[in-house]
Every structure is written in C-alpha cells, then in structure tokens.
Amino acid sequence: MTTTDGVDVAPGTTGGTATAPRTTCDARTVPSTTVAALAAHEVTVSYGRQRVLDRVDLRVDPGETVGLHGPSGSGKSTLARVLALLHAPDAGHVSLDGHRVAGVRHRLPAAVRTRVAILFQSPRAATDPRLSLADIVAEPLRATGVPAEQARARAAELADLVGLTPDLLARRPHAVSDGQLQRACLARALVHRPAYLLCDEATAMLDASTQAHLAAVITDYQREHGAGVLLITHDPALMARWATRVVDLPPPGT
Numbered sequence: 001m002t003t004t005d006g007v008d009v010a011p012g013t014t015g016g017t018a019t020a021p022r023t024t025c026d027a028r029t030v031p032s033t034t035v036a037a038l039a040a041h042e043v044t045v046s047y048g049r050q051r052v053l054d055r056v057d058l059r060v061d062p063g064e065t066v067g068l069h070g071p072s073g074s075g076k077s078t079l080a081r082v083l084a085l086l087h088a089p090d091a092g093h094v095s096l097d098g099h100r101v102a103g104v105r106h107r108l109p110a111a112v113r114t115r116v117a118i119l120f121q122s123p124r125a126a127t128d129p130r131l132s133l134a135d136i137v138a139e140p141l142r143a144t145g146v147p148a149e150q151a152r153a154r155a156a157e158l159a160d161l162v163g164l165t166p167d168l169l170a171r172r173p174h175a176v177s178d179g180q181l182q183r184a185c186l187a188r189a190l191v192h193r194p195a196y197l198l199c200d201e202a203t204a205m206l207d208a209s210t211q212a213h214l215a216a217v218i219t220d221y222q223r224e225h226g227a228g229v230l231l232i233t234h235d236p237a238l239m240a241r242w243a244t245r246v247v248d249l250p251p252p253g254t
C-alpha cells in the first residue's frame with residue numbers, strides 16, 4: 001500500500017469498469033472496483049446507537065450522474081457527507097481515484113479535499129451571513145492561499161456562469177433570495193474545478209426556472225470537465241431526466 005499526501009492506495013480499487021447503464025440496485029451490492037472514481041467501501045455510520053449506514057458501497061465514475069434514492073432517514077445525506085470528506089465513517093473507507101482517503105476536512109491536503117464539492121439543500125445554513133456573495137464564492141480560494149486578485153477573477157467568472165450580477169455579488173445573504181444565494185453556493189462549489197460534485201437536494205427549494213438554470217450549469221460543467229455527479233433528490237422527474245443510474249438505499253432499520 002503506497003502512501004501519498006493524505007491518501008493511501010486502496011486495496012481492491014484497481015482495474016476499470018465502464019460507466020454503468022441506468023439500474024436500480026441495493027447500494028450494499030454495488031461493485032466498487034475502478035481507478036477513476038469516488039467510492040464508498042463498506043461504509044458504516046452510526047449516530048449514538050442508531051446505525052444509519054451499514055456496510056454501504058457506492059461508486060461515482062467520472063462523467064456519470066448517479067442518483068441516490070431512498071426513504072427519508074435512510075442515510076442519503078450522511079453518505080453524501082462521507083463522500084464529501086466531511087464526515088469520517090465508523091468503519092469502511094472512501095477512495096478517490098484509486099487512493100484510499102485517510103482523514104476528513106482540513107486534515108486532508110487541499111489537493112485532495114478540493115477534488116470533491118458538495119451543494120446542500122439550504123444555502124442559508126451553508127453560508128456565513130457576514131460575508132458578501134462575492135466573498136462567499138471566493139472563500140475556498142482564499143482558504144487555499146490563492147492570491148486575492150486571482151481569486152476575485154475566478155469568482156467573477158463563476159458568478160457570471162451562474163447568473164449573478166455585480167450588484168447581487170456585493171450583497172450579503174439577508175439581502176438576496178434563496179435562489180440567488182444557492183447560485184452563489186454553486187459558484188463556490190465549482191470554484192476549485194472539482195472532479196466530483198455531490199448535490200444533496202440542492203434544487204429542492206427553488207422555483208422551476210432557477211432549478212432548470214442550475215441543473216444546466218451543472219450538466220455543462222460535467223460535460224466540459226468530465227465530472228462525476230451524485231444526485232440526491234425526492235423529485236422523480238429530475239431523477240429520471242438526469243441520473244444515468246440510480247442506487248437505492250434500504251429503509252432505515254432494515
């Protein structure tokens with residue numbers, strides 16, 4: 001097992017598989033053997049005595065959109081947070097492009113953690129109310145030491161992509177709509193050009209036109225960069241339109 005900066009070569013993650021066709025299957029049986037992928041391997045998570053995920057395997061290949069489906073409380077958001085390298089599983093591990101990830105959040109090198117981005121349902125819970133939207137978008141760049149001028153230019157480019165005008169960029173969260181704030185969160189998520197984007201009910205509280213616009217930005221990004229997307233949604237139409245395959249999590253307690 002070779003150790004590089006914060007990542008180990010994961011056993012059982014060599015060899016390649018093509019992007020799978022649309023299938024619905026038990027998440028615990030999905031094979032997880034590919035080099036270029038973001039994958040959960042036998043991931044188990046409990047909160048206190050409640051086991052939420054029990055030896056779950058899930059793989060997202062570059063360029064594909066994997067839908068994650070399951071009843072409320074089945075652990076979809078928990079699994080997304082594990083894959084986003086925000087929450088350490090109690091057992092099992094995450095691999096990133098064939099390397100076992102050892103650690104979460106800032107314990108990981110920036111080059112590892114910035115390969116995965118997550119977009120949550122509530123932009124208000126995910127943003128600092130004291131920052132302008134421009135600062136919210138540029139925040140991850142500043143956190144990784146990108147020079148201010150370069151960060152501003154990249155943030156402006158992304159703001160344009162998601163449809164935020166300079167007037168909106170100067171405002172703070174309390175002075176914009178949820179849709180406008182979620183646009184800023186999407187720009188922030190893309191700012192490091194992640195290889196994998198996890199969307200956890202990211203468009204659920206948006207009106208139809210904002211939802212369509214953000215979905216178009218993400219699919220364009222995905223096409224241009226070959227990014228893998230994990231899509232969590234309770235909207236069957238969105239799932240059917242976007243997901244190339246769907247993985248089911250079993251109901252809680254089964």
Ligand SMILES: Nc1ncnc2c1ncn2[C@@H]1O[C@H](COP(=O)(O)OP(=O)(O)OP(=O)(O)O)[C@@H](O)[C@H]1O
Pocket residue numbers: 047052070071072073074075076077078079
């Ligand atoms: N930080 C936490 N502390 C304690 N319990 C938690 C925590 N986060 C989630 N849970 C519990 O874990 C279970 C799974 O939650 P999770 O949000 O992952 O499910 P979900 O499938 O995304 O649900 P939904 O579709 O309703 O969003 C739930 O019973 C939830 O109450």
